[in-house]
Amino acid sequence: MSEIQTVKARVTAVFRDKCLLQFSDQERTAEVTGRFRFEAEEWSDFPAVGDWVLASIDGPDVALIHSILPRTSVLSRKVAGSTTEEQILAANVDLAFLITAFDGDFNLRRLERFLALIKESGVEPVILLNKSDLANSADDRFDEASRIANGAPVYRVSTITGEGFDAILSHLQNLATGTFLGSSGVGKSTILNRLLGKEVQATQPIRLSDSHGRHTTTSRQMFALPSGGFVIDSPGIREIQLWADSSVLPQVFTDIAQLAERCRFRDCRHQTEAECAVIQALGTGELPKGRWEGYIKLQKELAYLKRKQNPQDRANVKRRWKKIHSQSRDIIKRKRG
Ligand SMILES: Nc1nc2c(ncn2[C@@H]2O[C@H](COP(=O)(O)OP(=O)(O)OP(=O)(O)O)[C@@H](O)[C@H]2O)c(=O)[nH]1
Ligand SMILES: [Mg+2]
């Protein structure tokens, strides 16, 4: 029997049981082989947007995906609902644009949650505050976001005035792949359209009553920018459940991690323990109460997730985090010479 010829291709969209594949010279609909399906154990074993795969082009129509090449990064969440399973939002992305807006959407707690999701994946976060044309001079949301960003870049963006677009593009050089994350109605697809220079994705005004918006974009899809680089547009996600290990929290709450060094107990949870430096900082106002509450909420949620996860998943999450952590340590070492 002759060997099946496969070529490398990238998954640009995933539908119910089909994918869209970008080959070097063409785009094709594809599905996984029967063997692939048989050997897959979990959702996360199936192709996700951004995956590099080996595929064969058999007939004139559908291509067949034989395997997924090792992922350099995975952005995951827990699937919605009560099942404890990982859902991959995007694979092989270099950065995640966390998008919020100068209107009803802005919420620091939600930003922290998304930052945890991004940090867990080892991907670089970039925060975009869209609709800057709606902000007035007294608006301090930019400063508030910068304060919790831990050094991640924060930009004011407007699809109307074009503010911030040079900054966005500067992060997408050298064929980098970025993904958009954020609530419905913050303007993700409008930003993408402006980057593409044409109306590819449908956009929709938000309801004035609650500014929540309907979900205009309903599936994830990757687009190639004329300037090089790739962007994945996503449906709005407002309530996102984490698929992470609690060891990611000190990376998001660096202020709390720093305070914790002065807690009496090494394993202090900063709730009711005696001589807790975090609780003390709450008392003096050094640490805002909302931030502490956000931290405790995520801490409890991740502890709950850990109890519900099966041991293999738990080990995988932990391993991934360790790997990413040692990678970033290597980078730091290299930077320090
Ligand atoms: N004033 C103002 N409005 C904007 C800006 N960017 C987007 N909008 C408007 O915000 C609304 C929502 O934009 P979309 O791009 O559809 O939002 P989305 O984030 O893609 O929403 P989903 O696809 O539902 O997740 C549209 O009416 C846009 O015209 C901006 O910079 N300023
Ligand atoms: Mg959209």
Ligand SMILES: [Zn+2]
């Ligand atoms: Zn403490």
